Each structure stands twice: as C-alpha cells, then as structure tokens.
Amino acid sequence: MSEREPIAVVGLDCRFPGARDADEYWALLMDGRDGTGRVPEQRWDAERYHAADPSGPDSAHTARQPGRSNTVRGGFLHDADAFDPAFFGIAPREAAAMDPQQRLLLQCSWRAVEDAATAPQDLAGTATGVFVGVMANEWAHLALKDYDEITARHGSGNGYFMGANRVSYHLDLKGPSLAVDTACSSSLVAVHLAMNSLRWGECDHALVAGTNLIMTPVINIFYTQAGLSAPDGRCKSFSASADGIGRAEGVAVLVLRRLSDALADRQPVYAVLKETGSNQDGRSNGITAPNRWAQEQLIGSVWQRAGITADDISFVEAHGTGTLLGDFIEAQALGRLTSGRSGGSVALGSVKSNFGHAEGAAGIAGLVKTVLALHHRTVPPSRFAHDENQKLDLPGQRLSLLKSPLRLPSGTVHAAVSSFGMGGSNAHAVLASAPRTVHRTQPGAPGVFTVSARGAERLRANLLAQADALSRRPGDQLAQLCWTSNRVKSRLPQRVAVAATDLPALVAGLREAARRSDDPARPGPGRRPAPSVAFAFTGQGAQHPGMAAAWYRSCPAYARHLDALDELLAPHTGRSVRDLLLEGDADVHRPRLAQPALFAIGHAMAATLAEAGIRPSYVLGHSIGEFAAACVAGALDPADAARLVARRGELMETLPEDGGMLAVSLDAAEVEPLLAGRRRLGLAAVNGPGRTVVAGDRGELAALADRLTERKVAVRPLAVSHAFHSPLMLPVVEEFRRACADIPVRRPDLPFFSTVHGRELTGEEFLDADYWARQITAPVRFAEAARGLFATGVTHVVEIGPAAVLTGLLARLRPADGSPVSLHAAHPGEHAPGHRPQQLFGELWCAGLTPDWDLLYADSDRLPRRLPPYLFDASFRAWRSGGGPDLPEPSASPAPRSADTTAPPPADGGQSSAGEAPDPLAALAHRLVCRIGGHDPASVHDDSRLHEDLGFDSIQAVELKTRIERELPLLGTLPVEELLESMRTVGDLVRYLRDRALADATPTLTLTPEGTGR
Incomplete structure (x- = not known):
C-alpha cells in the first residue's frame, strides 16, 4: 500500500442542531437555515446564569459579570438523552450512568457502518480502528461531584477514552481505539490519525468521529469572560456583524477505507480524502490566539502533498468561528495561497454559521458538509454572505462567500477543510470527488428484501422507513437493493422478508408487513429453539408443464445445478429434460420423462439450498422422491440416480395403460379388507387419516368406486397414466432390480425416513437393489414415515418439488402444538410467481436460518447500495436531575x-x-x-x-x-x-x-x- 494512497469515505451518519441525520443536515445547509435556539430547560436555568444588558439579551455590550454568560442561545440537539440500551446489550442503570456522548457515538457508529452498505457484525473481530475527537466531558463533572453517589458504573461511564472504547467494545473492533483532544480541531486531527493508520496497514476500516454536548454553562461563561461569546449565540462567519462564538452540539461518524479496497468491493464512495495534516501554532501572541503563519504553512504543505494548487480548489470549508480576530487571521492565511489563483474565486464558507461552533465535533461537522457537497456536486450557500466583512478583503484574496448554491463542474473536483484548536493544534484536509464508476443492472431481476430489528415495534418503524426510501429509488436497482438488505439488514432477531419483481410491489409488501407487525397474534421476541430442517421430496403426480421454470429464470445457482443434472440425464432420456421444463412441454406427464424431471428438479433445489448453507438434518421422499432424498443423504450418487430414474420411468411407460389410481376418504385399515380377492388392485399410498390411495386395473377400480359411493364414502380418480405402486407394476420389477445391481451400497449419512418401511431406516437396512425394486410395488407409507420424522423434534420441513403437494399432508399430520412448520419450494400450477426461490430463502431466514443470499443474484446485482440506517428505540431517557444524572x-x-x-x-x-x-x-x-x-x-x-x-x-x-x-x-x-x-x-x-x-x-x-x- 502507498503512503499517499487516497482514503475513501464510504459511510457516514450525523446529528447536528436542526438535523437528525445526514439528509436533514444537507437540507439545513442547502436551505441556509439557522439551527440555533434557546438553551433547553433540560440543560440548566439559562436565565439564572445570564447577565443581560438593559439594551436587550442579544446586545454585544452585555456586561462581563463574573459567573455569568452573555447568551441564552446556542445550537442544541433534540432528544440528546434518547438511547436504545437493549439494542447494545447495556443494562438501563449502566446506560443512565454513561456520558450521553458515548450513547450518541454508539448509535451513530452503527448507522454509519450500515450506511457504508456493511453489516456492523461483519466488522466484529477485525482490526477496525476507532478515532474519536472530543474536548468536553461535562457529564463527568455532574455525575462525579457527589462522592457518596459514585458507583462502579460511573468509572466506565465517563472519561474521554471511553467514547472510542465503547464503540470498539460493543462492535467488537480490534484495531486502534483512541480519543483525541486538541480542542476545536479534535475531530479533524482524529481524521488525520485515522488516515495514517489506514495507510500504515494498522486497520482496513476506520471509524472516525467527533462529539460534543453542552451540559453546563461553564464554557459559555468562559467565552463571555474572555470576550469570545456572541450575545445572540450565533457564529456569523466572515460577516461584518461577527461578534463572537455561538456554541453548538453534534455528533458525526465517518467510515473510511483505502480507496483501492472500496473500489475492489464496488462499495459506494461519497468522496475521497487525498491528504491531511496537523501542526501547532507554537509560541504566538497568546496560547488561545490563532497563528496566521502556522495556518498558512499547514495548508500549503497539505496541498503540496496532495499534488494540487489553489487553481485546483473549488471551495474551502473554513474554521470560521465568527470572531473578528479569528476570521481575519484565517482569511489572510488562506488568501496568501489563493490570491494568485488564475481562475475565478474559491468559494468560502463555514457550517458554524448554520448552527454554531461544535467544538470537539466542529472539524467533522465541516468535513461532513464538504463530503456531502462533493457527493451532491453542489456547495451550499453561506448564511451571512449578504453581510460580508469588507475589511477582510475576500475578493482581493480570490475568496467569495456564496449567496446561493454553487453547482460544481463535471470531472474531478477538489475541496479543503480547516479546523484550528484553541490551544494551537491545527488540522487541514484536502478532498476530491469520488471517481465515477459505471455498473450495469438487470431490470426485472427479482429479489428478496430483508428487514430485521431488535423488537416488534422497532421492526415496524424500520419497515416503514425502508418502504419510504425505496419508493424514491430507480426501479432497475431492485435486485441490488435487495442484495444489500440481505448483507446489512438481516442479523437481528425480529425479521421480515418480502420478495418482489418490481419496486412498487416491494414497497407495498413492506408496508403491509409493517401493518401486520401490529397483529397481537404475531410471535413475540421470546427465545426460539435452534431450527432443524428436514427435506421432503415430492413424488409423481406433482408434475406439470413449465414446472419450476421460475426457479431456473430467477435463481442462477439453481440454473447451474439443473444444467448439471440435465447433462447426467441426457444420455438416458434421449432429450434435454431442462428444455422440456422450460418450454412447458406436455410430454412431462409421460413416465419416461416425468420421473427424471421430478428427480432433476428435486435434486437441483436441494443442491441449491445446500450450497446456500441450508442443509437438512433429516430426509424423506414420496415414491420417486426417494431417489433425490437418497442422493442428499449420501446413499446414492447423482449419476447413478439419474440412470436409475430414467430406466424406471422408461420401464413403467412400456406397461399397458390399463391401470389407474383412486383416492379414498378412508383410513388404510378400512381400505385393506375391501381389496381382499382383488388381485389386480393394491394399496398404493397411505398419506394420512382418511387419505388412502388404491391403484390397479381400471375396471376393478371402477367397481370399488361404485361400492364406496353407495356407502357415502368420497372417492376421486387421479389423473395418471399407469397404476403406480400396484400389482400391475410387477412385470418391470425384476428388470429394474438388475438395473440397480451394480450401484454401490452405502448407508445414508442422514436419518432417512423410508416411505417403504414407514419409519427411519435402521443401521442394518440399506438402499440397495432389493429396496429400489420393492419400492415399485410397495405402498407409500408416507403418514407413518412423517410421524416418525415429527418425533425427532424437527422444527421445519421443506417440501422439495415443483408443487406444494406434501405440505398440505404434513399440516394434517403434525401434532396439536403446530410443529413442525411446513414450507414448500414451489407453488402449484403453471402460473407460479417468478420469485418463489426468493420467497423460500426469506421464509427460511425468518425461521432463524442463515442462507447465503448471493446464490439468488447474478454477479451484476451483487452491488452495494445505500439503505436508510437503523431506527433506534428512543423511549429510554437519562439526563440529570438537580446536580447529577438520573439513575432510575x-x-x-x-x-x-x-x-x-x-x-x-x-x-x-x-x-x-x-x-x-x-x-x-x-x-x-x-x-x-x-x-x-x-x-x-x-x-x-x-x-x-x-x-x-x-x-x-x-x-x-x-x-x-x-x-x-x-x-x-x-x-x-x-x-x-x-x-x-x-x-x-x-x-x-x-x-x-x-x-x-x-x-x-x-x-x-x-x-x-x-x-x-x-
């Protein structure tokens, strides 16, 4: 890696006065609004510490009375005490003892990582660095002044160091973790340290942050006594009316990566940090006074290392405190570098004019503004541009305050940010617009969108937030947005998955899921048993033209597996089973093609799920479905199975079509006596109570049907070509036994619930030639096998096949407690939705399993897209009561x-x-x-x-x-x-x-x- 490698800003989140997130922050800047207001009652009694001049509370001539501030205004966060302790596994009493800055940093860090299209859990255990700029710890002053009330929680709840360490601990990050205090330049110095750490290889990701909360009037009083405080609580940067600092709060987190790594992962990039630097004023005309020469030297050196000149800079986000001395020195230092510029003026501004000086978070407030400006390719206006301080001679320095937004040109654009600390520690950064990347999309590709939350109420809020955001996104991004949600939004316990083929349907599905989340019948957040899965493979009778074609068209992994099986089957079937299915050919009903096709579909579906990490603990197959089940259990090779199912179907098709099958609404024990003496009839399947199938000669079946109808017993002829599992199959049994003679005999690796025996195979039983020959005429004892499966405690049974045939049977057989849950891989009928694989993956994920979502998407759709970050529960509150923090x-x-x-x-x-x-x-x-x-x-x-x-x-x-x-x-x-x-x-x-x-x-x-x- 290069010592000068650019660093990408890939994610961010922030809260500043008048803005709860980055979108509101950008709107505040573009509208040129004022984010300041009166000191909230929650903080302190502003009037008690206010010394007002008779001419009014905003007078610049307010007397400097000891212990008094000249202002009752500033930039304050709304609900700065709101926190979601349960989300981070923090006990409420511990959360109440924590500095609220730590709480804000935790939530902001989580949201910033999500904004980078990354699941925070994916960074756990990695050498991700955390660098936090902070200069105020007034909570500790309030919490620790009563010695009798100090507990062990207060030690870990306070201190600069814990701001960074809390984030590292709760996200399990193993890289450098440090708090940086260089006064007002703290957070931009933290950016400088993070860049170096990334370039040195200490970390591959860095979370860099700044935070500030105003808990007491102490600094207000100090600024007033030092003559630095603006009576109206506003920073009027570079304005003729500039009369001091207005204080502000804020928190912001940026996620940084080396640009090459971000581009390799196709990660969205807001902007690029080309170079940063830091220096010190040294001995100047006072430790709190800025040094023009130090500022000039720093800016020039950073520009030189970045390989740019003043001609390349489009705008500068200045420190811009709004003090006469500070603005003058900064304009002069910057003007020495820009005055010789060959083009037009450099746009100049300071976010402090919108809501005040955020102190420890001031540098990152300006940096976030700059990053967003480069991202949107627009520079917001300066609030006080109409009242420019003529004494600064900004035009002569080739600098200009923007009265309206400035649209940036195409191509690479550069910008700079300055932040100067009260004690003399300075920082500067040069940024560039993100490199342009082009990614092709697949319009119409389906996807499954996942949303998860800590609790049901948070799930509803997050569903609605995602729906609102998606309603404004381009339709051709559907699959990419879904894939991103699978990566980022799928790790929390309360879950909803919505599959769709277009964005309007997805938005509607998310809103409907939000509505259903209020259903009192919805399962609560209680601990669920670890899921265990069985695969139940559908038998003959489920086939239909075009079956499972939706799987082939919407799931690349399934298409790959079906193609492989088609190659195994083709030498034995004489034609492509895959093409038969995709063309919707009615020949699929012929046994010589139906049986290989059902095997191919079942095996390809099971192989796709297994590749996605959804592997069964048990298998069960209905008739021909046992071949795919045997392959999944490791008792049969796919190549052998392909040969056998093709031969089985071929042999059966040679038999006369004089047989049929009859569904009878009686138990097997009631049906068997009726078959006595009827040599050409047999018990074909026992699917459950009152669900018995008889097969054999059509004439004898008709006579049996008439007799049962007279007894008011419901019967239903089945649409089949032959009398499967009946004595009429006997002529092909020995031939098929010979076909099976050379297959290797292996015990299944998984519990195999045989529908020949009606139970799990024992250790002494094999799936050998005798078994497969017997299976042709033996009744399918599905109900008995299913009950044996249920006795294992399995939680989910997935029907693997082209239609939901077994799912209904399983639902009638399962115990009264409703377990296990039955899922099916495909819908019945020829008009199946085009996103059933996505639905199934979503259902399995909601059940507590973790599929490999990548298998559902083409490579071009595995592209990260930004989604709205998590909405935390804001019901918890902990602030100060009297002199210290509330501890409920x-x-x-x-x-x-x-x-x-x-x-x-x-x-x-x-x-x-x-x-x-x-x-x-x-x-x-x-x-x-x-x-x-x-x-x-x-x-x-x-x-x-x-x-x-x-x-x-x-x-x-x-x-x-x-x-x-x-x-x-x-x-x-x-x-x-x-x-x-x-x-x-x-x-x-x-x-x-x-x-x-x-x-x-x-x-x-x-x-x-x-x-x-x-």
Missing part, C-alpha cells in the same frame, strides 16, 4: 414469604400456574437481576440472557454475587467462577442457586419480607 430505580418484584426450594422454577420471576406454590429462588433471582440492571421486571424472563440481553458484565456479576450472599446467607460464599459459569440465562442462575441449596442440604428456604433467607 425500577420497582422490584415482591419476594414470596416461604416456599419449598425444590420446586421447579417457573418462568417470569417465580409466577406460578394456578394452584402451584410460587418459587422463592426464581422470584429472588428475578428481583435482584432487575434491580441491579435497572430492568422492567415484565421484560425479564427465564430465557433472558444475562450478558447479551440484560447487559451484565463482571462488575454487575460481582454485585449480584454480593446481593445473593447477603440475602441468602445459608448458601454461604458463592465462588465467582461458578457463578459466572451459571449466568448464561436467568433460568440457569435459578437452577444454580437451587443446586447450591440442595448441595448444602438446606431442606427449606424461608424468605422474610425483606428477602433475607433464615
């Missing part, structure tokens, strides 16, 4: 007075079923966990994971140990290592306490009203 104390569940400790632990904090005694240990554990973490008792259950769901770390584990020992002294001292091993879930903790009580031979445990064991 949840109500505790009352402990029962006495109970037998040997009773099994019910869920939900010891609440028992009617007539059962409450469990005191479960209630006690539930109460302590809620109190220590600050959780709502109603949200904590036996299967709540203490670490992942409830945010318990080592500090809280020790606190829990201490509380248990105090309330249950009869248990003695709990070894820390034992307790930690037993703290996976609340239920595990209860079981550990019970085992401990039994080991100590404690016969009963009585709890006093205070919860103390006696």
